[in-house]
Amino acid sequence: MSSGVTSSSSCPDPSPDGVPEPSADAALTQGLAEQGLPVRVAGAEAEAEGWILIERTGAVLAFNTQAAFHFGIPAPARVEHGRLPGCEWVRADGTPLPSHESPLARALAGEQVDASVWEVLRPDGTRAFLRATAVPVKGGDGQVAAALLRTHGVEALPGAVLDASRLLAEAGALLGEAVDAEAQLEPLLKLLVPALGDGALLILKAPGEPVRVVASLHADAGRHALLRELLGRYPPDSSLPGELPEVFVSGAVGRLPILSEEHVAAIARDAEHARLLREVGPHGCLSVPLGARGGMLGALMLLRSNVLRAFDADEERFLSELAHRTALYLENARLLREAREAVRQRDEFLGIASHELKTPLTPLSLKVQLLQKQVVVLAREGRPVPTEKVAETLDVVQRQVRRLSGLVDNLLDVSRITAGRLRLELEELDLASVAAEILYRFAPAAAQHGTELELNAPVPVVGRWDRLRLEQVVTNLVSNALKYGAGHPVVLGVEGHGTLARLTVKDHGIGIAPEDLARIFERFERAVSDRHYGGLGLGLYITRQIVEAFGGKVRATSEPGQGSTFILELPRGDIPEEWLTAHAAPGPTADLEPAPEPEPEPS
Template sequence: MVMGRTCGLPSFPGGGDDTMMRAESPSMSFGAMPSAHRSDPSLDSPQASAVASLKDGDAPPLSSRVMDAEGWALVEHSGRVVAFNAQASVHFGIPAPTTVEHGRLPGCEWLRSDGTPLPSHEAPLARALAGEQVDTAEWTVLRPDGMRVRLQGTATPVKGGDGRVAAAVLRTRAVEALPAPLLDASRLLAEAGALLGTSVDAEAQLEPLLKLLVPTLGDGALLILMSPDADVSVAASLHVDAGRHALLRELLSRYPPDPTLPGGLSHVFVTGAVARLCVMSDEHVTLTARDAEHARMMREVGPHGCLSVPLAARGNVLGALILLRANVLHAFDAEEERVLAELAHRTALYLENARLLKEAREAVRQRDEFLGIASHELKTPLTPLSLKVQLLQKQVTVLAREGKPVPTERVSETLEVVQRQVRRLSRLVDNLLDVSRISAGRLRLEVEELDLASVAAEILYRFAPAAQQQGTELELHAPVPVVGRWDRLRLEQVVTNLLSNALKYGAGHPVVLSVDARGTVARLTVKDHGIGIAPEDLARIFERFERAVSDRHYGGLGLGLYITRQIVEAFGGTVLAQSEPGQGSTFTLELPRGDIPEEWLTAHAAPGPTSESEGG
């Protein structure tokens, strides 16, 4: 499916030449001026007189000018382009420039008969700006797209009231019909393939890729990418005209593309189909401008024909490759569309492969980091366990030689250390097994009716000795039972992880655990007053192997919150973190209560035995 839209050229006051293109100067526009206005002092400048002569007495009638296909440009002595008509754009293969340097049109070379470039001061426009009248002659021009064209024309200096040259008028006609440019698709695609194959740094290759398209296929190009979150960003932009290039970049920076706006790129992103649009025309500006400044900048860039093809790979639309052409009368043909679509497909595969490679490298980095942390964490409980066992073994050997019994206290103390470290090892191994189950989609839940407030109280009781040893006060706010259908072991694991983190990072300050309910949703909150979490770390602490603190100061595998989130989401709930550095953290867990009796949603006490069972 291909979209199409008529793209009109900007018009000029007075109903003048419809094929004229306004130069990039919002303060000035030229058109046919009624003779009654020519005596106006404001119109008495050399530039206005030159344009008037082109439009009236010195120029043939409009119909014959269209047939003769005359191109013309008016350039001030400073190099500012006052006017540049559409046929001049066709002749020189460039959009209307904003300025010229040393009389040289952007990207164009004036050639001698032997094919060598003329020095800049010998170019017709430069000679006219220097005050020389260049009579009718034939020239060969090498255009930016590589075409050589034969032009016939004149270059005339325009003097001001002080007798000095104020501007110059360049008038051209094609000596022969301009041939359609030959598109060497194979060479372009081969160069693109070589470019994309030189580096896996995707971002660094995108602008050089656009340089293969500009000016060969168009006057400008954009490469727009869409993230998995549907955020749209401009990855690269280019325009053959330096003034428009800078303006286009500023425009895209200040007003990023919005695929949801009508008349924009939504068709490409939603359907993955090719789109032909007319962008930055008066109609497009009216439809899409977000404010007056946006409209002004779009009008300064000027109307462009637009061919947009999707960047699609493996069934996903990653963005769009967009080609711009200032000469809106020169439509993109089927061959150009085919080449752009093929290039877009190759670029999409390159970007997708670069993303997969980046993810693989990140996975390897995380694996290596995890193995380092895991080996340290697994070794930590083994060290005291080994020392205690060795010490007990030596004591038993010595006492056996002396014929004395082994004291029960020493054995009991050693066994207590062994049991504590074995429990720690078991938790570490269980976490690793849970990650494996989650990754394989084998996390099973065995739901039953239970009270979340009771579970919280049990976990708090288990942590009481450790909290007392740290000097941390534990508080529980659970005024009423909150009954729901959950997996007891997994729910205990979630509360344990949250409470364990609060004690670890709470810096000895009070930890508050609260349980309440709002209708069919149960809520558990764990709040500490410890070191807190930086805002940039909040989004990643629930990811696998992620930590917001140095592992040198705080132990752990970085799996607790990841497992917590996976279990909570398996229940159909959510877990969120709020924190500020130095102000502590609050973790809020919300769980659907499941299919439970209606009266339990409003009950203020746990369901108790019936009178019959009491009597029985």
């Protein structure tokens, strides 16, 4: 043989302990020594441990007395496909293990099989539990020349009796210790490893978010580091086929008897990924869903390197119950976080609302008090009250009342939206004319701030919308542009695209940071400090809700310091075909008088 190991059809004369002496085969002895494997075992250790050394061709080079006792057979001359004559490696359910998955066959294939408990069916029908280690032995050419199997007998299968009540009690105490849900998940896995398996993973998959492995653990320190490296470099990706367990697809308990080479080849993203999968080691897997209140939050996966010991029904029921309790814990923790965030937002809103409502009340109160004092003084002196003084005061009162009314209306709108009572009265409208009228109303306020208003709407764009709500949307967007436009021009554009109407409002002001674009349409949100820009933070939220009630969308694009553009897209509804190709230029209503200066509702 090229390996330098002499093939033999009969078992060589063993040493007293059954392990070959150095003289049996120099190359094989050197290979054993180079890999740190002893060539001799003496005394009590030799008596307790079984030794089997099999050449690559199947010839048995060593088979000591203890090995014969463990397997219930005399020393054979040959072994075919890693299967000892008359013996079967079997799983816990009694089914035979495929020959290529036996420890001897795996060692002959070049794999090191770490110590684990295996079950053997002997020729006389009895079963034995053996703690076995199998290692490949390389010859002079660096190739696998032989396989060495070392066995110890054990009285019973470790962990065969599941104390489910104790483990569930410990898990309940652990999960009840802290509100920070994810901080308790890795300690939870320590209850399972190594009691029920060699490794465990807890994977979460929230709607709209990427899959996350929030906790992982392996009983072997080396494989624990490999598992962490594997998950860090190749996190689960739900977009790739075979990446996630079947439990994420069906929501049912899933079993993987062994992570075979075919499975590795199917799911590996590259050669390095395949290497890490192999180094973590072959294992069986039991996956149970994390289900709570009708939804699935993720999966709990238990790994077991000893593929002979299949997961039984009791273990599956226990793991499913533990997963259910964990899911309830995670869901309750989420609800608690949301409740705390809602309380925080409420307190923040109450503070802002108190300030905003007080702002118009202060000048209103001062003006009324001043007018009252003037009227009292003039009445005592018998002089008439100047009309211009009354008109000035009433003008201030009217403006502040309008502002208060707008704030209260926004609060009422939020209440209606939250309760699902936002009603729409649809009628045929021209979006371009509505935009022109809103700009006409804002003209005095824009002139006061030195802001130019421009409308680009060459043709009418007719659709079926609620006039009051459509005007509210355009008013909010124009008000927002004036507020943050810093005196620069504000440009409105209206155009039709078939059955879709589009309105754009562009300012050239301070702009919005990219990280703030996604949240400015939420309740009580702003992209700037409320100390410099007032408001309840409701204008854009109400705008989005109304637009979505119309079946449309609103979004914003911006660069800090370059201004912002709000783009509103609305379906035009069920309208006559000829309305899609109208050509008359829009304009404000002929008899519309300039409205008093509107108070922009800050967003």
